[in-house]
Amino acid sequence: MRKLLNYGNEFAKQSTWKDFALLKFCLFSMGAIWGMTIPKKAHKPATCLAASVFVVTYIPLMFKLCKIVKNDCLKEI
DSSP states (O other): OHHHHHHHHHHHHHOOHHHHHHHHHHHHHHHHHHTOOSOHHHHHHHHHHHHHHHHHHHHHHHHHHHHHHHHHHHHHO
């Protein structure tokens, strides 16, 4: 658990306001998908939009996190 917290701290240190904006969009989209309470007629387009925003923002965030974890693993060797 401590390693995960360290990765989070390192991610925050290396992030800019753009990274945090991506994170907020990503989490908002995930929440919108999770809590969708709109009529069935509009459910599919809203879900598709929220899912696409989630995927588009999640990918760069995970690349950055994987880079941090990889660098940490290389330091330990």
